[in-house]
Amino acid sequence: MTYFQRDRSWHPPAFFPPYKTSVRRSPQSALVMLPETLSEATGPVFGQSALGPLDNDLIRNFSPSGEDAIGPRIIVYGRVEDEAGRPVPGALIEVWQANAGGRYRHAKEGYVAPLDPNFGGCGRCISDDDGWYEFRTVQPGPYPWPNGPNDWRPAHIHFSIFGRSFTQRLITQIYFEGDPMIWRCPIVSSIPSKEGIESLIAVYDHAATVPMDARAYRWDIVLRGRRRTMFEGDAR
Amino acid sequence: MIRRTEYLKESPSQTAGPYVHIGCVPNFCGIGGVFPEDLGATMITGEAKGERITIRGTVLDGTGAALKDAMVEIWQADAAGLYNSPEETRGEADPHFTGFGRRAGDYDTGEWRFETIRPGPVPGPGGRMQNPHVTLWIVARGINIGLHTRMYFPEDDVSADPVLSRIEHRTRVPTLIAKREGAGQYRFDIHLQGPDETIFFDC
Numbered sequence: 001m002t003y004f005q006r007d008r009s010w011h012p013p014a015f016f017p018p019y020k021t022s023v024r025r026s027p028q029s030a031l032v033m034l035p036e037t038l039s040e041a042t043g044p045v046f047g048q049s050a051l052g053p054l055d056n057d058l059i060r061n062f063s064p065s066g067e068d069a070i071g072p073r074i075i076v077y078g079r080v081e082d083e084a085g086r087p088v089p090g091a092l093i094e095v096w097q098a099n100a101g102g103r104y105r106h107a108k109e110g111y112v113a114p115l116d117p118n119f120g121g122c123g124r125c126i127s128d129d130d131g132w133y134e135f136r137t138v139q140p141g142p143y144p145w146p147n148g149p150n151d152w153r154p155a156h157i158h159f160s161i162f163g164r165s166f167t168q169r170l171i172t173q174i175y176f177e178g179d180p181m182i183w184r185c186p187i188v189s190s191i192p193s194k195e196g197i198e199s200l201i202a203v204y205d206h207a208a209t210v211p212m213d214a215r216a217y218r219w220d221i222v223l224r225g226r227r228r229t230m231f232e233g234d235a236r
Numbered sequence: 237m238i239r240r241t242e243y244l245k246e247s248p249s250q251t252a253g254p255y256v257h258i259g260c261v262p263n264f265c266g267i268g269g270v271f272p273e274d275l276g277a278t279m280i281t282g283e284a285k286g287e288r289i290t291i292r293g294t295v296l297d298g299t300g301a302a303l304k305d306a307m308v309e310i311w312q313a314d315a316a317g318l319y320n321s322p323e324e325t326r327g328e329a330d331p332h333f334t335g336f337g338r339r340a341g342d343y344d345t346g347e348w349r350f351e352t353i354r355p356g357p358v359p360g361p362g363g364r365m366q367n368p369h370v371t372l373w374i375v376a377r378g379i380n381i382g383l384h385t386r387m388y389f390p391e392d393d394v395s396a397d398p399v400l401s402r403i404e405h406r407t408r409v410p411t412l413i414a415k416r417e418g419a420g421q422y423r424f425d426i427h428l429q430g431p432d433e434t435i436f437f438d439c
Contacts (some may be wrong), residue, residue, distance in 0.1 A: 012248065012380035022251075024378070025378035026380070029436075033438055034399065037360045037399070038359060052272075083244045085243075085244055094259045096260075106265060108305075120258075120270050121258050158256070164322075164323065166311050170247060196248045200248060222245060222247045223246065
């Protein structure tokens with residue numbers, strides 16, 4: 001084994017009835033232990049050359065008119081690291097989100113809030129040599145969803161992350177500091193501990209704001225830790 | 237004095253939700269002009285060595301209904317059993333084969349389909365060779381953490397495989413074996429629940 005085992009008690013359980021869709025989509029048998037092989041210790045790597053210059057700028061990367069997307073302008077940035085605290089360079093991070101009114105650009109979306117013609121809602125970037133990543137976007141709005149009689153999703157951004165191996169593959173969501181909707185959301189509450197929930201809350205970072213332009217939120221991503229091996233050349 | 241060893245905790249998973257398409261396969265769901273092609277749309281990028289195969293299937297919930305909002309990713313070795321990854325130290329993988337594919341289920345039927353090549357065998361525990369297999373990862377609305385499984389080929393004798401042979405519940409092993417539908421054509425349906433529930437792995 002080269003990766004730390006995943007602490008499943010820290011993650012949401014598959015079966016979580018307050019999130020109703022999980023009831024019929026959760027495996028009922030225990031997971032089968034798989035010894036790590038090359039199939040899990042390897043994974044696809046996506047080079048910087050695969051990205052376009054606006055891929056991490058959701059304010060401009062879709063706009064057919066060339067005008068900026070509407071909404072509070074924010075920067076989301078942070079560091080990708082593993083459980084041992086080592087930076088993960090070269091991680092591909094894909095994000096998607098609703099617009100500032102809380103509406104997604106999707107055929108099956110039915111919320112009454114208007115579509116922003118200049119906002120697509122997707123972007124991506126690759127972490128640098130020290131693990132840093134950054135996006136520019138508009139702060140997404142909260143929206144209602146048909147789960148309980150009056151359930152709302154807090155403002156959130158979805159993150160899909162590829163680290164160095166398929167074992168590190170992760171999809172999650174981030175929330176925003178100070179949002180009272182976080183603590184009412186059944187999907188958020190599927191995470192067993194308050195500490196776990198707090199680790200998905202991006203923190204307002206005044207020092208990183210761009211004056212007269214965009215506020216900044218910081219969120220650090222933690223992927224599964226890799227054991228140090230005798231043969232590893234990395235001195236970190 | 238005892239000093240604690242401090243480690244960080246992995247970021248907790250959250251569901252990919254119903255709109256995973258927007259971020260992962262935007263062209264598929266009609267968001268054009270942002271990325272030239274959806275990631276993982278093309279696995280074969282030239283004269284790749286090996287047998288061309290297609291794998292198709294659906295993800296089914298506990299009521300037997302097909303998920304129409306699932307995303308499936310596959311990861312596999314090339315025809316020689318090498319991974320196209322910097323972590324691959326045994327040799328150079330086929331440069332015309334990425335090993336990585338990503339598809340969303342069809343909006344109407346839920347069916348997904350990969351055009352790939354038959355993978356070669358890869359070493360497993362204790363250096364014993366594993367049967368050729370494809371790794372799959374499934375996310376969708378209602379799936380709180382991505383599900384990891386494997387697909388094996390029906391032509392291969394699975395009795396000696398070092399991973400399959402250690403699975404305690406032998407009656408469940410067939411859930412990991414694709415059905416052959418023709419030359420190079422395979423079907424692999426994934427059951428999230430019920431008597432045919434697919435084996436999902438923790439590694």
